[in-house]
Every structure is written in structure tokens, then in C-alpha cells.
Amino acid sequence: MDLNLRDIRAFVTVAHAGNFTRAAARLHLSQPALTVQIRRLEETVGARLFDRNSRSVALTQTGRELLPILTRSLNDMEQALRDARALGDGSSGTVRLACLPTFAASALPELIQAFRARVPQARFQVRDVVASAVNALVRNEEVDIGLTGGHSVDATLDILQTGEDRLVIVCPKTHPLARKRTVTVDDFASMPLVLTAPGTSVRAVVDAALSNSRCTPDIACEPMYMMTAVAMVRGGLGISVLPESAREVHAERGLVTRPIDDPAFVRPIALVKKRGRTLPRVTEDFVNTVDLGGQSPD
Incomplete structure (x- = not known):
């Protein structure tokens, strides 16, 4: 017979109360029910734990x-x-999230701060990576949810929310394009471009859009990260096409977006999880605070 939590609680309560009647009242039990629990624990242990008389009980040496x-x-x-x-009701737990760097550096800090104001014991593990890595981390269950980008989403993933991130031209304030309110593909297709590396979700969109326009871009540099792309634009290596939401774009006073x-x-951006997997309650609650501005597929 295994030790029972209720029987152990009964033993400890009787030991501190020194009386079955007081202990039964503290445990909201009848005295016969409490006696049954103590006897059951003694049978499990194989020894008497209390010496009883009509007025009080005392621990045996084994009981002490x-x-x-x-x-x-x-x-x-x-x-x-x-x-x-706490894990079951969502008042505690860890949100394991992989997301695009633009989301990690823009909306995510405020979302985490607001969520932890409501759920102080919530913890976050954040992996800020490119879209293909987001999908892989979710698929391999290294994270529970992912904010990914691009037109294709892994068939093993469920889409929880969708949205979109408009791309803009990033150029120095002194650049001819800075004088325009909006630009067309013809305005910049022949100019040196600083584009994020192949394999990134932004590059996939840009390549598809330029291909549709039958333009052959003049690619000057292909950095992996937007911060590097912005630095290269600042350094005069070319103009770039980046998400309007990227904070790196707006942090440079000498640059403008069009x-x-x-x-x-x-x-396109999407919040995803692995198909067939149940999210931890704290993660599910966090997902409900995210608004990508698109439609939920539910």
C-alpha cells in the first residue's frame, strides 16, 4: 500500500493538535473518518504511530x-x-516563443510586459530568428509557438492568427527617392539594393515582387540581419526594402522610409503552433493577447 497524501496530512495534524477531536475539526472530518486515516497510515508504515487514551494522544517513538x-x-x-x-490554470508557466526579429524588437516587449502585469509568474523563452528557423523550432517542439513570415507555412503547423507587414523603401534623407511621397518599382529597380539574404522571409517577398515586375535588381549587399542592412544604407552602399514595422528603420535619424x-x-505573417499539440495554458492565454491585425483561421 502506498503512502497517501490525505493520510500524511491527518498524521501531521493530529501530531500537532495532540487531540483527535481538534485535529478532525481542523481537517473538516468526522472523528471516525480521521481514525480510519491514521489506522491506514499505521498499516502502511507497519508500526503504531500514536499511543491513545480517552483524553489525548501521544506520538510513539516511531511517530516522533x-x-x-x-x-x-x-x-x-x-x-x-x-x-x-498554477500550470493548469495558467497563473504560472513558461511561454516558449520563436519569432521574427522585427516582431521581437517591436511589439513583443510591450506584449510581454502587459502579460506579466496580469500573470507575474509567467516566464518567457524567446528565440528571435528568421522565418525558416521559426518553423523548424516549432516543428521540432523546441518552442510551443512561433511568429513566422512568408507565403508558405509548413504543413505540420497550425495557423493561429494571420496578419501582414508592409515593406517600404529605406534610403538616406539626401537620396532622390526621399523627395517622393511614394515610389514605384521602376523608380528603384535599377538602383543598388541592400537586400536581406536569400532564405529570409523579406527577401522571398522582394524577389517575388521584382520577378513579377520583370526587373533584374542590382544587388549590392545581402546581409542576414536588418540592423546590418540599415547600417549599409547609412554607409551609402545602396537603398533597402524592409518591413515598415522594423524599429531599426526608424532608429536612424539620417534615413527615411517611403x-x-x-x-x-x-x-504575410502568421502565429503558428505544431499541429496536434496542446498549448500550455499560460501560452494559450498569451496567444489570446496577440493581435496581428488579420483573421484567425478558427
Whole structure:
């Protein structure tokens, strides 16, 4: 017979109360029910734990030796139950998230701050990576949710939300394009371009849009990260096409952005999870605070 949490709690309560009647009242039990629990624990242990008389009970030597051991066990088990309930009701837990760097550096900090104001015990593990890596991390269950970009989403993933990220031209304030309110593909297709590297979701959108316009771009540099692309534009190596939401774009006082008059220059974004997997409650609650501005596919 295994040790029972209720029986251990009954033993510890009787030991501290020194009386079955008081202990039964504290546990909201009848005295016969409490007696059954103590007898069951004694049978499990194989020794008498209390010496009883009509007025009081006293711990036996075995009971005195077991009291600190079972008290620690009771505290540990009750803490484990509290932790399990907190994970179950979403008041505790870890949100494991992979996301595009633009999202990590723009909306994510405010979302985490607002969520932790409501759920102080929530923890976050954030991986800011390119879209293909986001999908892989979710697929391999290294994270539970991912904010990814691009037109194709892995068939093993469920889409929780969708949205879009409009792309813009980034150029120095002294550049001829800075004088325009909007630009067309013809305005910049022949200019040196600083484009994020192949394999990034932004590059996939730009390549598709330029291909549709039958333009052959003059690619000057292909950095992996937007911060590097912005630095190269600042250094005069060319202009770039980046998401309007990217904070790196707006942090440079010497640079400006101009909208592109072409609906093809839009990056789809999606919040995803692995198909067939149940999200932890805390992660599910966090997902409900995210608004990508698109439609939920549910």
C-alpha cells in the first residue's frame, strides 16, 4: 500500500493538535473518518504511530522519528500540487516563443510586459530568428509557438492568427527617392539594393515582387540581419526594402522610409503552433493577447 497524501496530512495534524477531536475539526472530518486515516497510515508504515487514551494522544517513538520526515514530504507534495494547479490554470508557466526579429524588437516587449502585469509568474523563452528557423523550432517542439513570415507555412503547423507587414523603401534623407511621397518599382529597380539574404522571409517577398515586375535588381549587399542592412544604407552602399514595422528603420535619424506603390510588397505573417499539440495554458492565454491585425483561421 502506498503512502497517501490525505493520510500524511491527518498524521501531521493530529501530531500537532495532540487531540483527535481538534485535529478532525481542523481537517473538516468526522472523528471516525480521521481514525480510519491514521489506522491506514499505521498499516502502511507497519508500526503504531500514536499511543491513545480517552483524553489525548501521544506520538510513539516511531511517530516522533517519522514526524519531521512526513512533514517535509507533506510540504513538498502540497507545493507540487500548488505548482501543478498554477500550470493548469495558467497563473504560472513558461511561454516558449520563436519569432521574427522585427516582431521581437517591436511589439513583443510591450506584449510581454502587459502579460506579466496580469500573470507575474509567467516566464518567457524567446528565440528571435528568421522565418525558416521559426518553423523548424516549432516543428521540432523546441518552442510551443512561433511568429513566422512568408507565403508558405509548413504543413505540420497550425495557423493561429494571420496578419501582414508592409515593406517600404529605406534610403538616406539626401537620396532622390526621399523627395517622393511614394515610389514605384521602376523608380528603384535599377538602383543598388541592400537586400536581406536569400532564405529570409523579406527577401522571398522582394524577389517575388521584382520577378513579377520583370526587373533584374542590382544587388549590392545581402546581409542576414536588418540592423546590418540599415547600417549599409547609412554607409551609402545602396537603398533597402524592409518591413515598415522594423524599429531599426526608424532608429536612424539620417534615413527615411517611403511606401512602395505595389501590393506585392507585403510580407504575410502568421502565429503558428505544431499541429496536434496542446498549448500550455499560460501560452494559450498569451496567444489570446496577440493581435496581428488579420483573421484567425478558427
